[in-house]
Amino acid sequence: MFSTTWLAFALLASQGFAAQPNAAEPLEAPLRDLKFGQVNFLHTTDTHGWHAGHLLEPSFSADWGDYVDFADRLREKLEGEGRDLLLIDTGDRVEGNGLYDASDPKGLFTFDIFREQHMDIICSGNHELYKKNSSDNEYLITAPAYADSYVSSNIDIVDPTTGEVVPLAPRYKKFTTKKQGVRIMAFGFLYNFNRNDNNTIVQRVEQTIKEEWFQQAIRDREVDLFVVIGHAAVRSEEFDMIFRAIRSVQWDTPIQFFGGHYHIRDYRKFDRKSYGLASGRFMETIGFQSIDGLSSKSSAKASPTFFRRYIDNNLYSLYHHSDQNASTFHSARGQNITKAIEEARNALDLDETFGCAQRDLWMNRAKYPSKNSIFSWLEEQVFPGIVNDTHRGDRPRLVISNTGAIRFDIFKGPFTKDSTFIVCPFTSGFHYLKDVPYNQAKKLLPLLNSGGEIFETFDPSLAVWKMSPPDQLGIPEDIVVLEERMSEHLFNHEQTPISESTDRPLIPGYTTVDDTGDDGDDTVHSPISFYRVPNCIQSVINPGNVDLEDEVVDVVFNEFIQPWVLLGLKFLGLDYSDEDVDKYMPDDTMTTIIAKWVSMNWADNC
């Protein structure tokens, strides 16, 4: 008797919570509800291997298994009401988290985990195409797993077995929704990306939209809704061109865009019947879009209404929006995926701890320079402590890094093997120029940070913002304006009716402002201030404390910014070329030096 009761309890308890076992529990917070329509969408983008969720952040702690359950529970509910639910992913599924990057070959576990989620329309990002290996994986694993839903309007690939150039996947997809009979024409684009390996061909969007197949597809009259998904910002020239092309031949048919790439939450109104949703990054956000008032096979044209919401990816939100609770939400299938993620993390030893951070270090959430800025930490502690090539001894040196080399914040607590890939997933190492006169070399950093126009005039591909983190593109130039807007924002929130009353303080988080207002986030948060950071940072390492004015120094920089460094020095009257550059600490990368510094300096904090 006792044992049966105990067993039932144990089963209930073990079913009562999924997410990763060591993930932070979600916090209760006031939520704004979803508004369902005839056709409803869930959208992910730029997940970058974060399929285990964010273990240290309660707001984003649900994993891919939970997302599978969320989609299934929501689909059951909506289909029960005669509505449709469609799932979208707009690429950059790879690179940026240990779950993908730590295996050999990379992605050993993530492809099988990802494909457990049903998708209705899916496309490639730019990150799938940097390396031959990853685009081959797209072609050989992901595209076949989504044979009915992978769409590739402007990417071709060299088939690795036949050597033939073929479309990565079908150019478009036309289908009719299950419940409402809405006829959808779908496209899947990549922005005009050109740093792919030579086994793929990305056709420029302005070319693709002139092609016969596209011109025919957009003239199809038996279409109730165009769905254009793409790995591109919703406010991009590429989406503008596609919008104009469709509107020029169908003045009235609704168009829904889904985009990404900038890692921001955003919603753009193209016209009365066309909207575009961008759903953030790193499994923080599940974008929700619904459309009502569409015509369909069996009903006449009406006036469509559009609704968007950005869902914080945690179980508290997911239970709420699907009308479930801890005992009804999870399925054996979802828990199985959660378990597969846990096992992969264990096999990759992602929780191996190098040391412990004693405070949070932020990319954009702290001013630069400051005690909590990750860039001040690199400049003042990490580089001086570890950037040292034995062949160059104690020569004075300038160590320059672009801020885009850092991808994510460091949280107070364990710094693990996983953290190294999260904070810096890039594989580029350090290069250097020797014996550069300090008098000129010292002018390089200011030039990299404020000489934007001269670089771009000389070579349009050397836009200086490319050296800073992509997320920064969403932060207005003038931070003061941003802070004012945010306090106005908080004030508005207090006047907005919400689904639950709140007497506890709001949790800081996303407070998005987009084309339809400031009520898009599902969770009512207090605002976080974001600060812009420079393109590059620098440490001056001068072991002998000599007067550098008439000295020469080594200029050490990360590989990625070499074209800017050489051009910058040219403007300063120093004529160096790629041949003058050598590797510095050839066995290390930014990722390994951070891990080593943490082991040497933070091990005792744990």
Ligand SMILES: *[C@@H]1O[C@H](CO)[C@@H](O)[C@H](O)[C@H]1NC(C)=O
């Ligand atoms: C590329 O893929 C092959 C075959 O899957 C694998 O053996 C190799 O290690 C991969 N290379 C990298 C750099 O991941």
Ligand SMILES: *[C@@H]1O[C@H](CO)[C@@H](O)[C@H](O)[C@H]1NC(C)=O
């Ligand atoms: C791609 O580049 C590699 C090395 O640079 C070369 O060997 C190969 O033939 C090129 N492939 C194509 C399809 O151009």
Ligand SMILES: *[C@@H]1O[C@H](CO)[C@@H](O)[C@H](O)[C@H]1NC(C)=O
């Ligand atoms: C969960 O929901 C079910 C069905 O509505 C209900 O019977 C059950 O008591 C709820 N469980 C909890 C823990 O709230």
Ligand SMILES: *[C@@H]1O[C@H](CO)[C@@H](O)[C@H](O)[C@H]1NC(C)=O
């Ligand atoms: C659980 O996952 C394993 C492989 O990881 C698979 O063989 C099995 O069918 C899955 N079970 C369920 C219920 O999905």
Ligand SMILES: *[C@@H]1O[C@H](CO)[C@@H](O)[C@H](O)[C@H]1NC(C)=O
């Ligand atoms: C750099 O490395 C050399 C040799 O390992 C060592 O003698 C020197 O003290 C180091 N300098 C710094 C500043 O760490």
